Each structure stands twice: as C-alpha cells, then as structure tokens.
Amino acid sequence: MQTSTFIGELMGTLVLILLGNGVVANVLLKGSKGENGGWIVITTGWAFAVMSGIFVSQKFGSSAAHLNPAVTVAMAVKSGDWSNAGSFILAQMIGAILGATLVWITYLPHWQITADEGTKAAAFFTAPAVRSPVSNLITEAIGTMVLIIASSTFYSEPTSGLGPVLVGFLVWSIGLSLGGPTGYAINPARDLGPRLAHTILPISGKGGSDWSYSWIPVAGPIIGATLAGLLLNHFGI
Numbered sequence: 001m002q003t004s005t006f007i008g009e010l011m012g013t014l015v016l017i018l019l020g021n022g023v024v025a026n027v028l029l030k031g032s033k034g035e036n037g038g039w040i041v042i043t044t045g046w047a048f049a050v051m052s053g054i055f056v057s058q059k060f061g062s063s064a065a066h067l068n069p070a071v072t073v074a075m076a077v078k079s080g081d082w083s084n085a086g087s088f089i090l091a092q093m094i095g096a097i098l099g100a101t102l103v104w105i106t107y108l109p110h111w112q113i114t115a116d117e118g119t120k121a122a123a124f125f126t127a128p129a130v131r132s133p134v135s136n137l138i139t140e141a142i143g144t145m146v147l148i149i150a151s152s153t154f155y156s157e158p159t160s161g162l163g164p165v166l167v168g169f170l171v172w173s174i175g176l177s178l179g180g181p182t183g184y185a186i187n188p189a190r191d192l193g194p195r196l197a198h199t200i201l202p203i204s205g206k207g208g209s210d211w212s213y214s215w216i217p218v219a220g221p222i223i224g225a226t227l228a229g230l231l232l233n234h235f236g237i
Contacts, residue, residue, distance in 0.1 A: 003061030009091035012057025017099025019049035043175030051168030077229030096193025117207030126183035140220025185217035
C-alpha cells in the first residue's frame with residue numbers, strides 16, 4: 001500500500017491517541033505501574049504523543065500532519081481551500097477511534113479492577129472540572145486558538161525541522177497552563193473518536209459516555225480554529 005495524505009492523517013492520529021489516551025489510562029487505572037502519576041505525567045505524555053503523531057503522519061504521507069479537525073478547519077479558513085478538509089477529518093476520526101481501541105486492548109485487565117466509571121471514561125474522553133457550558137466552550141476555544149496561532153510560527157525557516165518538537169512543547173504548555181478547566185481537548189477528533197469507541201467497546205463497567213457534554217470539545221475547538229484562521233489570514237501569517 002502506498003503512503004498518502006489520508007493514510008498519514010489516519011496513522012498520525014492513531015499514534016496521537018494511543019500514546020495520549022494511553023498515558024491517561026496509565027495514570028488513572030487501578031493496578032497500572034503509572035497509577036497516581038499525576039497531571040505532570042499526563043501533560044508530558046500528551047506532549048510526546050503529539051510530537052510522535054506528527055512525525056508518523058509525515059512519514060506515512062501527510063506533510064501537513066494536522067491530526068486535528070480544528071487545525072484542518074483553521075488552515076481552510078486561512079487559505080480558502082476546503083478541498084482536502086473532508087478527507088483529512090475522516091482520516092483523523094478513523095485514526096482516533098482505532099487509537100482509543102488500542103488503548104482499551106493495552107490496558108485490558110485494568111478496566112475490570114477499576115471501579116469508578118468516571119475514571120475509566122477519562123481514559124477516553126474529556127470532562128470539565130466544573131460543568132459550565134459557556135465557560136467550558138470558551139476555554140476550549142482559547143486553548144485551540146493558542147495551539148493554532150503559536151504552532152503556525154514553528155514551520156518557518158530556520159525552525160521548520162523542529163516543528164513537531166516545538167508543537168509538542170506547545171501542547172505541553174497548553175496542558176499545564178490552560179488544561180485545568182476542561183482537560184484541554186483542543187481537538188474534536190481526540191474527544192469524539194474515543195467517545196465513540198467508549199460507547200461501542202465492551203469495556204467492563206464503563207457507564208455512560210456523557211454525550212450531553214460531547215458537543216463542547218467539538219464546537220469549542222472549531223470556534224477557536226475559525227477565529228485563529230481568520231486572524232492568521234488578516235495578518236498574512
């Protein structure tokens with residue numbers, strides 16, 4: 001099979017979710033060797049997950065390596081070119097579902113011995129620390145704007161080769177500084193794909209998938225992405 005932008009986006013997002021949701025499972029699930037590792041471990045793991053996902057995506061054929069529908073939307077708004085948006089987002093969603101499924105398989109014995117439904121859910125999708133829809137929506141939009149605007153500066157010479165590493169550090173910073181209120185989805189595929197996997201998979205004692213909140217980690221990043229794309233376009237960045 002030849003590499004392509006579709007395969008690149010799928011494989012990169014798969015790795016992103018496998019390593020990102022994997023570190024959450026490692027820290028939260030009972031009996032894991034990383035249990036109780038804390039927020040620093042989670043944010044660090046997510047930073048490396050993003051970096052690794054970008055490198056994998058590029059190697060498998062997507063030089064853009066968006067891995068995130070919000071990034072895809074922002075770039076389309078900025079350029080006015082929506083021709084690849086649909087295929088990119090579909091690939092990202094498939095990759096996210098597959099990545100979440102691999103997390104479930106990796107930690108298979110631990111779901112049964114973890115009693116709390118919310119803890120198990122957190123290894124798949126985000127939830128707010130304080131449930132306030134408007135505030136949660138704004139938080140996700142702000143975090144996504146920071147992601148897109150700051151990362152857009154990383155791929156210009158002479159730092160372009162370091163782009164994936166710098167984006168990893170940026171995601172680490174966003175998690176540490178802005179992640180507390182909502183768990184910093186900042187990526188609709190990162191939240192919606194694993195939430196679908198959580199709904200479908202036969203996870204022991206999983207409980208509900210909190211679909212009443214699910215629109216916020218989708219709408220918030222898309223709003224932030226649209227604003228970021230318009231801002232980048234306005235300033236010619």
